[in-house]
Amino acid sequence: MGFMIGRLGQTLIVLLVAALVSFMLFRYVGDPVNNMVGQAASLADREAMRTQLGLNDPVAVQFARFVGDVLRGDLGMSYRFGQPISDLLLQRLPATLELSLVSILLAAGLGVPLGVWTALHPRSRSAKLLMLASLAGVALPTFLIGIVLILVFSVWLGWLPSFGRGEVVSFGAWTTGLLTASGLKALVLPSVTLGLFQMTLIMRLVRAEMQEVLRSDFIRFARARGLKRATVNYDHGLRNTLVPVITIVGLQFGNVFAFSVIVETVFQWPGLGLLVIQAIQFADVPLLAAYIVLVALCFAIINLIVDILYAVIDPRVGAAQLARGGHA
Amino acid sequence: MSETPEGADAPDHPPAWWRGDFVHGFVRSPVAIVSATIVAMLLLLAIFAPFVAPYDVRDPAKANVVDARLPPRSTGMFGDQYSLGTDPQGRDMLSAMIYGLRTSLLVGLGAIGLAAACGIALGLASGYFGGTIDAVIMRAADVQSSFPAILIALLIDGITRTLMDRATHEALAVPILIAAIAASFWVQYARVVRGLVLVERGREYVLAARVTGVRTVSILFRHILPNVLGPVLVIATINLALAILTEATLSFLGVGIPPTQPSLGSLVRIGNEFLFSGDWWISLMPGGLLVVLSLGVNLFGDWLRDALNPRLAS
Amino acid sequence: MTTPLLQVENLRVEIATRHGDLVAIDDLSLSIGEGEVLGVVGESGAGKSITGNAILGLLERPARKTGGRILLEGRRIDDLDEEEMRRLRGRQIGAVFQDPLASLDPLMTIGYQLVQTITTHLDIPRDEARERAARLLAEVGIPAPRERLDSYPHELSGGMRQRIVLALAFCCEPRVVIADEPTTALDVSVQAQVIDLLKRMCRERGTAVMLVTHDMGVIAEAADRVAVMYAGRVVETGPTMDVLRAPLHPYSRGLMASIPSMRRAARDRARADLPMIPGAMPRLDALPRGCAFHPRCPVAIARCARERPPFVPAGSSGGACWLVADGASGEVPAHA
Numbered sequence: 001m002g003f004m005i006g007r008l009g010q011t012l013i014v015l016l017v018a019a020l021v022s023f024m025l026f027r028y029v030g031d032p033v034n035n036m037v038g039q040a041a042s043l044a045d046r047e048a049m050r051t052q053l054g055l056n057d058p059v060a061v062q063f064a065r066f067v068g069d070v071l072r073g074d075l076g077m078s079y080r081f082g083q084p085i086s087d088l089l090l091q092r093l094p095a096t097l098e099l100s101l102v103s104i105l106l107a108a109g110l111g112v113p114l115g116v117w118t119a120l121h122p123r124s125r126s127a128k129l130l131m132l133a134s135l136a137g138v139a140l141p142t143f144l145i146g147i148v149l150i151l152v153f154s155v156w157l158g159w160l161p162s163f164g165r166g167e168v169v170s171f172g173a174w175t176t177g178l179l180t181a182s183g184l185k186a187l188v189l190p191s192v193t194l195g196l197f198q199m200t201l202i203m204r205l206v207r208a209e210m211q212e213v214l215r216s217d218f219i220r221f222a223r224a225r226g227l228k229r230a231t232v233n234y235d236h237g238l239r240n241t242l243v244p245v246i247t248i249v250g251l252q253f254g255n256v257f258a259f260s261v262i263v264e265t266v267f268q269w270p271g272l273g274l275l276v277i278q279a280i281q282f283a284d285v286p287l288l289a290a291y292i293v294l295v296a297l298c299f300a301i302i303n304l305i306v307d308i309l310y311a312v313i314d315p316r317v318g319a320a321q322l323a324r325g326g327h328a
Numbered sequence: 329m330s331e332t333p334e335g336a337d338a339p340d341h342p343p344a345w346w347r348g349d350f351v352h353g354f355v356r357s358p359v360a361i362v363s364a365t366i367v368a369m370l371l372l373l374a375i376f377a378p379f380v381a382p383y384d385v386r387d388p389a390k391a392n393v394v395d396a397r398l399p400p401r402s403t404g405m406f407g408d409q410y411s412l413g414t415d416p417q418g419r420d421m422l423s424a425m426i427y428g429l430r431t432s433l434l435v436g437l438g439a440i441g442l443a444a445a446c447g448i449a450l451g452l453a454s455g456y457f458g459g460t461i462d463a464v465i466m467r468a469a470d471v472q473s474s475f476p477a478i479l480i481a482l483l484i485d486g487i488t489r490t491l492m493d494r495a496t497h498e499a500l501a502v503p504i505l506i507a508a509i510a511a512s513f514w515v516q517y518a519r520v521v522r523g524l525v526l527v528e529r530g531r532e533y534v535l536a537a538r539v540t541g542v543r544t545v546s547i548l549f550r551h552i553l554p555n556v557l558g559p560v561l562v563i564a565t566i567n568l569a570l571a572i573l574t575e576a577t578l579s580f581l582g583v584g585i586p587p588t589q590p591s592l593g594s595l596v597r598i599g600n601e602f603l604f605s606g607d608w609w610i611s612l613m614p615g616g617l618l619v620v621l622s623l624g625v626n627l628f629g630d631w632l633r634d635a636l637n638p639r640l641a642s
Numbered sequence: 643m644t645t646p647l648l649q650v651e652n653l654r655v656e657i658a659t660r661h662g663d664l665v666a667i668d669d670l671s672l673s674i675g676e677g678e679v680l681g682v683v684g685e686s687g688a689g690k691s692i693t694g695n696a697i698l699g700l701l702e703r704p705a706r707k708t709g710g711r712i713l714l715e716g717r718r719i720d721d722l723d724e725e726e727m728r729r730l731r732g733r734q735i736g737a738v739f740q741d742p743l744a745s746l747d748p749l750m751t752i753g754y755q756l757v758q759t760i761t762t763h764l765d766i767p768r769d770e771a772r773e774r775a776a777r778l779l780a781e782v783g784i785p786a787p788r789e790r791l792d793s794y795p796h797e798l799s800g801g802m803r804q805r806i807v808l809a810l811a812f813c814c815e816p817r818v819v820i821a822d823e824p825t826t827a828l829d830v831s832v833q834a835q836v837i838d839l840l841k842r843m844c845r846e847r848g849t850a851v852m853l854v855t856h857d858m859g860v861i862a863e864a865a866d867r868v869a870v871m872y873a874g875r876v877v878e879t880g881p882t883m884d885v886l887r888a889p890l891h892p893y894s895r896g897l898m899a900s901i902p903s904m905r906r907a908a909r910d911r912a913r914a915d916l917p918m919i920p921g922a923m924p925r926l927d928a929l930p931r932g933c934a935f936h937p938r939c940p941v942a943i944a945r946c947a948r949e950r951p952p953f954v955p956a957g958s959s960g961g962a963c964w965l966v967a968d969g970a971s972g973e974v975p976a977h978a
Contacts, residue, residue, distance in 0.1 A: 218744060299475060
């Protein structure tokens with residue numbers, strides 16, 4: 001339990017720091033008044049505006065107000081788009097989430113079995129080939145993969161679209177491309193691009209972990225007890241491998257979030273990533289500030305979930321704190 | 329009363345380093361030789377760019393817009409030879425790529441160097457002083473390592489962009505980029521160095537020295553820093569590839585090197601718009617060069633890590 | 643002499659390295675009878691564990707068996723395929739390894755691991771297997787055995803874990819058990835209990851036990867006979883008391899002399915230090931010519947550096963030494 005409280009505390013601190021950075025950015029960069037009042041306004045008018053906006057209050061008060069606003073969902077207005085930022089974010093969120101989820105499923109769905117296979121048959125030719133190919137995943141930058149895929153599948157073969165989401169279906173605030181043919185086609189190249197790097201990562205991770213696990217004493221003891229090979233490899237081996245792997249895959253979700261920025265740029269995918277690039281290019285400070293808070297929140301939540309998941313899966317984790325002074 | 333058995337272990341002096349396992353392993357491994365050669369060649373190319381590149385593409389005014397988007401092995405309006413074609417601004421691709429390579433290596437090496445320096449300093453402080461300083465630094469490290477490098481670099485670059493006007497930012501683009509990328513890599517170095525400091529602090533000769541009044545700081549510096557070089561080198565080589573790719577990615581996104589200065593990433597971005605017109609070379613060639621560079625560095629880094637590992641363990 | 647339950651004849655194990663094949667076990671022979679505990683003792687690296695692994699068929703690359711035979715109840719088991727060998731393991735041959743915490747799968751309960759082993763080899767229904775597991779836990783001295791079935795390994799102490807490992811080794815009533823350093827990772831106070839338990843379990847079942855250890859005290863406690871290994875060979879075997887009191891081989895003599903003993907300390911009050919055998923056991927890639935021990939041997943003769951002495955039986959004992967072959971034997975010397 002103490003472990004939980006510690007983690008929550010750490011999360012809160014991270015969020016506060018992110019909020020502070022965001023606030024500093026928002027408040028001190030550029031002049032909000034200028035943007036609202038225009039050049040012709042007199043000094044007196046500006047002062048009045050400042051007081052009205054609460055810009056003359058002590059910093060701490062302003063920060064508290066900022067945090068309050070954020071918690072209420074009011075993230076200010078975007079300079080560039082002229083819309084409330086929270087609306088913008090909600091608009092774009094489904095696109096990014098859908099892309100991320102599909103990529104992770106692809107990556108894990110292929111990465112885990114391939115990793116297990118190469119761990120169990122390390123000397124086979126296909127295993128060596130796969131490991132070599134996985135090097136490509138590490139050395140090739142994501143944006144290049146996207147471009148090459150576009151070149152092959154859109155320009156030369158013309159099978160798949162190279163930009164946009166295709167037709168989307170709305171369910172209230174959510175929009176999905178999974179229910180239309182064009183939506184699905186549009187999803188293929190971006191999710192493969194995003195997922196390829198993750199897949200090679202997961203494959204190598206699973207392979208390394210599994211090889212490590214297969215070398216451990218309890219595997220040897222399981223064999224010495226004459227358990228069937230499948231039981232040894234999967235029941236004992238795979239289960240122990242998956243424990244650290246699951247947590248890392250969970251953390252990969254955060255990575256996917258970051259890399260979606262790249263993929264969305266390559267494919268002009270209307271998600272959060274594209275939004276932040278536009279925010280940077282047009283110095284849209286409120287949007288950038290809001291993005292920082294959003295990112296911090298997402299990562300904090302992901303990390304928290306992963307930690308909880310780990311504690312649930314591994315019976316040793318809670319006990320680890322207690323056994324500090326105990327057995328060898 | 330016992331003689332040393334025939335063929336038993338030689339006494340504990342390790343052989344001279346050029347005869348040791350390291351060089352022996354290097355010469356025996358084709359991967360190491362090939363990757364090292366590739367990296368060395370690219371490095372030389374980058375350093376001697378002004379002498380090797382057929383055209384000086386650093387000055388945008390010098391480009392002939394008339395010669396825009398010519399395919400490889402073309403001749404321009406005024407008789408200029410373009411072995412790898414030109415980009416939409418009429419710049420020679422080969423030269424642009426060589427200068428872009430130079431930028432990539434400059435930023436990559438600079439970022440890793442800065443990250444290592446800061447990381448080592450913070451690791452030393454963290455391990456030596458302990459207490460609150462250690463706690464703060466390690467917490468920061470934990471938090472930061474959960475964020476991917478690209479995001480950190482992106483946000484830092486974005487923030488500095490909003491803090492200064494366009495002209496200043498463009499002039500300072502390279503140092504800012506180096507700092508932004510370095511900021512995402514310092515953690516590994518700090519952790520390794522901190523670990524080594526903690527180990528050394530507990531050693532008996534340190535405790536003995538402290539009793540006799542020798543300043544721990546000088547001991548730590550005399551003994552830690554030499555030991556640190558090995559692991560740091562391994563981490564640095566592995567990170568270098570990622571740093572180079574991060575710079576390329578940021579430039580591709582339009583938030584790295586400004587478009588007026590040559591960079592492999594921005595070349596790819598420029599070429600992206602012309603994929604459907606069939607001008608594939610503008611994107612694919614710089615992309616290819618990037619891949620060769622990153623593969624070379626990656627392979628060499630992997631080999632280096634494996635080669636130094638058993639020695640690190642001792 | 644009872645018919646041996648387990649026989650190893652001229653076993654040879656080689657390890658493939660970049661520089662060629664190293665001989666890890668060279669012409670090793672031993673046998674264990676029903677209900678007998680054979681202690682296999684030697685320094686780290688002498689090849690004790692490899693012998694155990696070879697018998698279990700668990701030799702891992704790059705080590706492989708290149709010669710000799712292994713017989714269980716008179717039938718060869720070293721030439722069986724993987725599936726047949728798997729069926730033997732756990733059922734006919736059990737194993738106990740050194741680190742009890744590492745031997746148990748951390749993610750599964752004790753009960754699960756026991757039931758899994760039992761149902762793999764014996765065709766009995768699950769709840770009967772669970773009953774059997776609970777009875778085994780009671781037999782090895784675990785309090786509240788039925789509740790313990792649902793515990794995880796990390797929730798128990800080292801001694802309890804090793805008892806569970808013993809339960810797992812014996813759960814299908816094997817004929818032979820290979821115990822590889824079963825007490826090394828345990829607290830001294832717990833070691834004696836575990837050894838007693840092992841002795842009791844194999845006496846009651848008539849199991850043959852190969853007890854591998856580097857601890858002479860454990861040998862003295864538990865072994866009926868002992869085989870001394872050095873650099874991949876057996877250099878001496880015999881009944882434990884004989885080998886302890888009147889070792890034939892100079893290496894065994896050195897080992898016995900280095901055991902701290904209350905009686906001897908009282909006798910040689912002038913000497914405060916424990917005699918050691920100078921030097922170290924040679925590495926596999928640097929084996930000396932002739933007898934592997936001769937560089938460290940206090941009584942080596944010229945022949946020892948030229949020819950390797952064969953193992954010469956001497957009644958129920960035997961040694962691999964030219965001096966033994968020529969009929970000499972000695973008692974524990976005052977100093978090496």
